[in-house]
Amino acid sequence: MTGLPLATSFLQSESFIYVLYIVAFALFIQGLRGLSGPTGAVRGNRIAAVGMGIAVLATLLSPGEGNWGLIALGIALGVAVGVPAARQVKMTAMPQMVALFNGVGGGAVAIIAWVEFRNHGSTYGSHLAVRTFESGPFVEHAIVHTGALPTYVAIFSVFAAIVGSISFWGSNIAFGKLQEILPGRPISLGSAQQIVNLVLLILVLAAGIDLISGAHSELLFIGMLIVAALLGNAVVLPIGGADMPVVISLLNAFTGLSAAATGMALNNPALIVAGMIVGASGSILTNLMATAMNRSIPSIVAGGFGGGGAVEGAEGAGEHHGTVRSTSASDAAIQLAYANRVVVVPGYGMAVAQAQHAVRELTKELEARGVEVSYAIHPVAGRMPGHMNVLLAEADVPYDQLKEMDDANPEFQRTDVSLVIGANDVTNPAAKNTPSSPIYGMPILEVSDSRSVIVIKRSMNPGFAGIENELYFDPKTAMLFGDAKSAVSEITAELSAL
C-alpha cells in the first residue's frame, strides 16, 4: 500500500471506512423511523436504501478487496433475479415473497459462515495459530495483535451457520406452503415430532460445540448445516397455514439475528446494527401476531395447532349441521342498499380472489347512496402482519375507513349489515363461546353482534384452521356462495340497477 497516493490510502483507512459504516447504520435507523407514519414512509425507505449503498461502497473500498469479476457476477445475478421479482410480485403474494427473501438472507448467512470456516476453521479453538486474515477491515485488527482468531469469532460464526441454515430451509417450506406448492395443512410425524426435533437440536448443538472447541473437520461443519436444515424443515412443516403470520415473523427475526452474529464474527458494525434491528422487528411482530391469535410462540413452534385442530374440526363438522341460509346477489344488494351502516370484513379469501378492487367499487356505490361504510381488519387477516391493509391501500380505500379490531368490535352492535368476504376463522364465535374449540380464546371480530350478516364464500369448506364456523349457522346470517370477486361485482351491478 506504500506506493499508493495519499488520498487513496485515506479512503482505504480503517477509520474512514468505519465512519462510513456509522453513517450507513444511522441512515437505516433514520429510514425506519420514517415508517412510523404513511407520509414519511416512502422517504424513509429511500433513506435506508442510501444507507445500504454507502455500506456496500465502504466494504468495496476496504484494503485487499479483490475478485472484482466474481463480485460483479454475484451482484448481476442478484439484480437479475431481484428486480423483476420485486416489480412483478402481486400484492396478494407478498407473504410468499417475504418468506422467500427471509430464506435467501438466511442462506447467504449460512454460506458466508461456511466459507469462513473453510478458510479459517483450522484456527477455531486454537490460540496459537498464525495470522491468517490477510484482509477484512477489522478482523485484521484483532488478529494482528494476538496471532489467532479469537474463540468468540468461532462461536458467532457457528451460531450464524446454524440459525442461517434453519432460516433458509424453514423459509423455503413456508414459501412452499403459501405458494401452495406444498399442502397448507400440517405435515408432521405426530407425537414423535417433538422428540425428533429435540434430537436434531441436540445434534446440531453438539456439532457446533465440537467445531468451536477445535474439531477441524469440514465434513462435521457440512453435517451441522444439514442437521440444521432438517431442523428447519421439521419445525415449519408441521405448522398449519393459519399460523403462517407468526412463522414468517419468527423466521424474519432469525435471519436478522444470524446477520448480527455474522457481524460479530466479521467485526463489522453495520452488519451488527442492521441485523439487530431486523431481529428486533421480527421479534416484535412475532409477539404481536401470537398475541392476536391467543397462542404462545413455543406452542406454535411445537406444532400444537396442526393435529389437534384437524381432529376437533372433524368432530365439529359432525355436531353442527344446522341449516344454512343461502342468498342471491340481488337480495344481498337490496339488504345493503337499505342499511345505514355496513362493515366490510375482508379476509384472505378476498385477497386470493383479487377482489379488493371490486370491493372498493361496491363500497363507492354504497357510499353514493349514503350508506356509512367501514372496514374491520383483524390483525392476522391475510397471511402476514398488515397484509390486508396493503391490499386495500392498493385498491385506494381511504385510511379513515380502516378500523383495527379493538376499534371495530364495539361498533358491530350498531351495524346493520356485516359483509364478510373470504374471512373465516377470525369471525368464528366459537372463539368466544366454545371452550372445547381449538381457537377458543382467540380474539375475533364480533361480527355476530351485528343485525345481519352476509358471508361471501366459495363453499362450506372450513378455513385454514380446519374448524367449522358457527357464524354460518346463525339465523341472521345469509351465505352468498361464489368467487369473491364475481360475487361482489354481481352485487354492485344489482345495486346500480336498483
Add this chain to the structure above:
Amino acid sequence: MILASVLTTNLAILVLAGFIGFVVISKVPNTLHTPLMSGTNAIHGIVLLGGLILFGLAGLDAFSKALLVIAVAFGTINIVGGFLVTDRMLDMFKSRPKPRGGEDGSADDGKAGSDGKAGS
C-alpha cells in the same frame, strides 16, 4: 486487552442496537407492518457485506469462490428486491390522505390503473 475491547465494543453495539430497534419498530403502526417486513428483508440483505469481505481473502479456492458468488447474489436479491418492493407498496399508501372528499377520482383512477398494470 485489545482483543477484549474489540469484543466488548461490538457487544455494546449489539445490545444498544437491539434496544434502538425495539424503540423504533414499536412506533410502526399495524397498517405498515407488511412494508416493514419487506423493508427489513432489504436491510438484512446487508449480509452482502460479509460476502464482499470474504472475497477479499487471499487464497480462496474455486469452491469457496463459487459459494461466495451465491452469497453475494442472495444478498443483492434481498437488497434490490426488498427496497424496490417496499417502495412499490409504500407508494400506494402515500396517495391515501388526498382523496378525503372522494371527488378527485379521475387522478386516483389513473394511478390505480398504472399500479394494476405493474402488478399483473
